[in-house]
Amino acid sequence: MSEISPFKAIVIIEEDVSEFWQWDVSRWLVSSGCRYMLAWGTECTSWDESVDEAGLEAFDYEDIPEDQRVMTTSHDDEELSEAFWFAKHRAHHPAQELRDTIILHIAEQARQQELIEMYEDS
Template sequence: MNAPLRYLHLPPEAPLPPHPFSQPFRAVVAAEVMVSPDWMSAVSEWLVDGGCLFAMAWGLQGTYWDTAIDEANLEKYEFGKIPENRFVMTSWHDDESLGEVFWFCKNLAHHPSVDLRATLILHISPVPDEPAYRQSYDAA
């Protein structure tokens, strides 16, 4: 896959940076630490507002991340009808390796109405590990 890939490390509870893409994208949320519900909601809103249309949650609190992103998408449209090209697909991967999630991202994470060419690896951890995450993504 020869598409834009960005790695973003966020320590827990950190301020959110500018959005990584100016186009719709898919995101793998790799959470290595527990975070507060408020910060999880803020990150989820940031993803939705930034154009994330397919989010895969892996690691700690995976089902909570999945739900928080779904809720952010619903809230953005005041719990009404979400336009098809703005509907965020979500999945969580509690029982899979990171490599399996990256394979899913590259091969199966497609949006029904928008071509997603960009991918964000959102690494939530006290310390960054971009080389290992990129290597795992490339190998998937």
């Protein structure tokens, strides 16, 4: 991956995954520079929690510098288009300008172009 840190990540969960895999991905997001993670789909509140925990773990559960803090939200009762709109227009970090957004789609079938177009139209 090229240098895009810090960034926003929209995690779209359409497939059940193991807890261990979810934790590995959550840690990877934090260590890669994700500073705002929005989760949508299957069990998205557990992603909110696992990324929060990964952020704390990255600093040994000590004080986290404001610019390193990871903001998280879950959007379980919303349409995906609403979560995209929120990501694009309302999800702001208090200490970082997040210019880049990554869409992480966890699913059996890829929908890359469809998701990119939906995000661009939001």
